Amino acid sequence: MSDVTRKRIAVLISGRGSNLPSLLGNELGGDIVVIGSNKAEAKGLDIARDAGIANFVISHKDFASREAFDAALVAALNEYRPDLVVLAGFMRITTPVFTQAFASRLINIHPSLLPSFPGLHTHARALEEGVKLHGCTVHFVTPELDRGPIIAQAAVQVDDDDTPDTLAAKVLRQEHQIFPYAVRLFCEDRLHVDGLRVTTLPKSIHPVIATGAARV
Ligand code: GAR
DSSP states (O other): OOOTTSEEEEEEESSOOTHHHHHHTSOOSEEEEEEEESOTTOTHHHHHHHTTOOEEEOOGGGOSSHHHHHHHHHHHHHTTOOSEEEESSOOOOOOHHHHHHTTTSEEEEESSOTTSSOSSOHHHHHHHHTOSEEEEEEEEOOSSTTOSOEEEEEEEEOOTTOOHHHHHHHHHHHHHHHHHHHHHHHHTTOEEEETTEEEEOOOOOOOOOOSSOOOO
């Protein structure tokens, strides 16, 4: 029998999908029901196939506009009735067609301590700016690029001998920790959003429901 309290999670990727094993390997309080990609060659699709998870590819190159691509993506995802859509290295700028379809149930992981370094090449830019702390962020997606209520962040120290690659590797290790944690908080209905601020509610204590009790 299916557990109606468990969330249905859809994941979108564009590349190697190194975040997938951490999502698949941790108790999320929900089930990943589909993994989609805008690139047929995305290595992460192999992880989906190996795990026996439904998957699909919709290439952005087949559409004349961002909006048309986003509409097709929304339709494909809706077939799986997701409660939550997770962007795990999905490298597309989305339009309101997409963000509004999944408003308040769309989260993204970004390789910087937002609001610093939105966009691409975050590790190289962090080194150029000389920051001493860098990291990653899981946030709710809003129409504004790489901005939205922050659910979780993890910081790493920037060492003198770091390169973009070594920094990326350090940050990625943290991504794999905070992403399943953030997804689980969502699945447990523990995130309260007030403007850009997210607070974490305590785990709910479900009352024990007596069955077969005498009626008075
Ligand atoms: C991750 O570092 C993720 O934070 C980043 O792409 C990488 C994908 O890695 N996402 C973004 O830059 C989104 N703006 P993965 O394919 O190994 O999970």
